[in-house]
Amino acid sequence: MMRDASDVAADSAILSNFTWEDIDKKTFAGYRRRYQTQHPDLPWIAYDDQRFLEAIGGFRRDRVSGEEGITVAGLLLAGTPQAIREWRQRHLIDYRLVPASADSDSRWEDRVAWEGNLLDAFDAIYPRLTSDLPTPFRLEGTTRVDQSPVHVAFREALVNLLVHADYAEPQTSL
Numbered sequence: 001m002m003r004d005a006s007d008v009a010a011d012s013a014i015l016s017n018f019t020w021e022d023i024d025k026k027t028f029a030g031y032r033r034r035y036q037t038q039h040p041d042l043p044w045i046a047y048d049d050q051r052f053l054e055a056i057g058g059f060r061r062d063r064v065s066g067e068e069g070i071t072v073a074g075l076l077l078a079g080t081p082q083a084i085r086e087w088r089q090r091h092l093i094d095y096r097l098v099p100a101s102a103d104s105d106s107r108w109e110d111r112v113a114w115e116g117n118l119l120d121a122f123d124a125i126y127p128r129l130t131s132d133l134p135t136p137f138r139l140e141g142t143t144r145v146d147q148s149p150v151h152v153a154f155r156e157a158l159v160n161l162l163v164h165a166d167y168a169e170p171q172t173s174l
Helices: 025-038 049-055 072-078 081-087 118-130 149-164
Strands: 059-061 068-070 093-097 110-114 138-140 143-145
Touching (some): 025 072, 025 118, 049 059, 072 081, 072 118, 093 118, 118 149
Antiparallel strands (some): 059 068
């Protein structure tokens, strides 16, 4: 709660000495494509990369100090694993599928230990969460919709977990 009480949100802090070289180009391009698909009418899709990243909070200019650069949010969203490790020495997103049986000798049945950005972590974990769910089929206009309310709930829960974790602690993991 103390971090949230700050005048500047923790994820909007500018990271000194981090540059565009610290952003994974493939991940960022994939995010832009997703964004364009989901929001085809917004003007942001026509912005250049830096202005787009600024519009979504991943790049910022401080009007008082004149400093500008990649923000914590930008680095976490699409940063390279090396850049994230340089900022946060022990960055680990640890997904484990725990056995349903409490008396099982197995500590987990499936695991993803992810040390990279949040977008790629989502892409690695979400299919595992939903692989056993029945996949419905329906059309909305000419678009195929193959997600159930459970798919939506799992996606929302995973996004919330990834986005709202406390990344200010340098040695913690999820």
